[in-house]
Amino acid sequence: MIKDTDVVIVGTGAAGLFCALHFPEDIKILMITKDAKDRSDSFLAQGGMCMLRDEEDYEQYFEDTMKAGHYENDGKSVEIMIKSSQKIASELMEYGVEFEKDGDSLIFTREGGHSMPRILFHKDITGREITSKLLEKVSRRKNIEILEYTSMLDIICDRENKCCGIVMCSRDGSISAVRALYTVFACGGLGGLYKHSTNFRHITGDALAIAYKHNIEMEHVDYIQIHPTTLYSEKPGRRFLISESVRGEGAVLLNKDKERFCNELNPRDIVTADIREQMEKDGMPYVWLSMENIPEDEIRTHFPNILEQCLKEGYDPVKECIPVVPAQHYFMGGIKVNSDSRTSMPNLYAVGETSCNGVHGRNRLASNSLLESMVFAERAADAIKKEAMSVTGKYNKLDDDSFLRLACLETYNNTEALSNEYKEIVLNEIEKEKKRHE
Numbered sequence: 001m002i003k004d005t006d007v008v009i010v011g012t013g014a015a016g017l018f019c020a021l022h023f024p025e026d027i028k029i030l031m032i033t034k035d036a037k038d039r040s041d042s043f044l045a046q047g048g049m050c051m052l053r054d055e056e057d058y059e060q061y062f063e064d065t066m067k068a069g070h071y072e073n074d075g076k077s078v079e080i081m082i083k084s085s086q087k088i089a090s091e092l093m094e095y096g097v098e099f100e101k102d103g104d105s106l107i108f109t110r111e112g113g114h115s116m117p118r119i120l121f122h123k124d125i126t127g128r129e130i131t132s133k134l135l136e137k138v139s140r141r142k143n144i145e146i147l148e149y150t151s152m153l154d155i156i157c158d159r160e161n162k163c164c165g166i167v168m169c170s171r172d173g174s175i176s177a178v179r180a181l182y183t184v185f186a187c188g189g190l191g192g193l194y195k196h197s198t199n200f201r202h203i204t205g206d207a208l209a210i211a212y213k214h215n216i217e218m219e220h221v222d223y224i225q226i227h228p229t230t231l232y233s234e235k236p237g238r239r240f241l242i243s244e245s246v247r248g249e250g251a252v253l254l255n256k257d258k259e260r261f262c263n264e265l266n267p268r269d270i271v272t273a274d275i276r277e278q279m280e281k282d283g284m285p286y287v288w289l290s291m292e293n294i295p296e297d298e299i300r301t302h303f304p305n306i307l308e309q310c311l312k313e314g315y316d317p318v319k320e321c322i323p324v325v326p327a328q329h330y331f332m333g334g335i336k337v338n339s340d341s342r343t344s345m346p347n348l349y350a351v352g353e354t355s356c357n358g359v360h361g362r363n364r365l366a367s368n369s370l371l372e373s374m375v376f377a378e379r380a381a382d383a384i385k386k387e388a389m390s391v392t393g394k395y396n397k398l399d400d401d402s403f404l405r406l407a408c409l410e411t412y413n414n415t416e417a418l419s420n421e422y423k424e425i426v427l428n429e430i431e432k433e434k435k436r437h438e
Helices: 014-021 055-068 075-094 126-139 206-213 244-248 268-282 296-302 304-312 369-389 400-407 415-437
Strands: 002-010 029-032 144-147 151-157 163-169 175-185 224-231 252-254 287-290 322-331 334-336 348-350
Touching (some): 002 163, 002 400, 075 369, 126 369, 151 206, 151 415, 175 400, 206 334, 224 244, 252 268, 268 287
Parallel strands (some): 002 175, 029 144
Antiparallel strands (some): 287 322
C-alpha cells in the first residue's frame, strides 16, 4: 500500500506541529506519531520558554547559552534562536497560548544558568499549554492529517540517495509506504533507552538509528543531559521532573543533615555533579529539596502540577522537604543539520531534539528547548517551500512499481526485532562516541 503526501512529518511534538503550521494550505501534510498525538515530551516541559527581554539582554542571553554549552555551541545558530524568540512568543500568543502576566505585562521567571529572569511560563505546565494550542490549530487545518500509534520503520531512498518517503507500521500491524516530496524528522530524543528518564518510554531514538543505517551525518550523540532534580521514587517508569524554575524561585538543595551544599542556579551539568557527589558522601539514593523560601500561595499557583504529583507520592512540599535525584532528560546531539534544518541527505530535514544544529553545545541552558525547536522547525518549513518552488526543487514522484521496489515492504515484517536492533545501534554509537572523547 502507498500513501501519497507532499510532506511527511514524523512526530507531533512542538517542533513537528510548528513546522506543519508553517506550510500553506495547498501543501498536503501527513504527520505520524508512535503513540497518542498528545504524548510527546513537549507536553511534559514544565519550566517555560526563553525570550529575549530587550536588546540590552542580547549579549548576556547569548553568553548564558554559550557558557552553559561549554562554548561548544554554534554561534550562528544561537544568534538565530535568540533573535527569533520575540516573534515566536508573539505567534504563540496569537494561537491562544496564555503566558503568565501581571496586568498587560508578561511575567518572567529565572532558572539555573540564567543571569536574569527571561523565561515565559504558564504555571508549571508550559509545555502542555504551548503544545496543546499548537495541536488544536493543526487539527483545524484541512491539509494536515495525523496518524496516531504509527511507527516509522525506515526511510525510502531513490537511486540518487534522495529521501522520497518512509516505511511505517500502523496500529493494526499493517506495513505501508509513504511517498513524499520531503520528509521531516521531529521524533524527539532517546529517553526511552534509559532506565531513569523524564521522557516518555516510547521515545527511543528510532530516527537516529535510521540515520546511522543510511550514513546520514550525525553529531555529538554522546551529549546527553541529566536533569538534576526529579522526584525520587522506587517505582518503575518515567521519572517526574521537578522544574528548575522551583530553584529559580528560591528552593534549595540539602544533604541528609538538611544542610545546603551547592549553588542551585548553576547550569544543570554542574548541579547534577554536585548532587551525585553529595549522594555518595551521604550514602543516600537522593538529596533533599526544600521549598520553604517560596511563599505557600506561589507554590500553589506557580507549581500546582508539581504539588499535586508530590502529594500523590506522599510528600507535601509546602510543609516538608522532598527527595530528588538526577535522571536522563534531554539529548543535545543528534542528526547534524544546518541553520535551515537540512540533513546531509537531500529532501530530508530534522527538527527539535532529534536534530543537532549546535544551539545547545555540550549542555543545554534551561528553557531553551521549546524555543529552539520551534525556531528551526519554522526555518525547515521555509526552506522546503523555497526549494519546492525553485527549478532545482522540482522532483517528480516515482511511479508505484518503482517506488515499491525501493521500499521492499516485505523486509519489515518483524517489527519487534527491528525495534531492538535500532535501540542497540543507538546505544552502541553513544558508547563509541564516549570512548572517542575520552
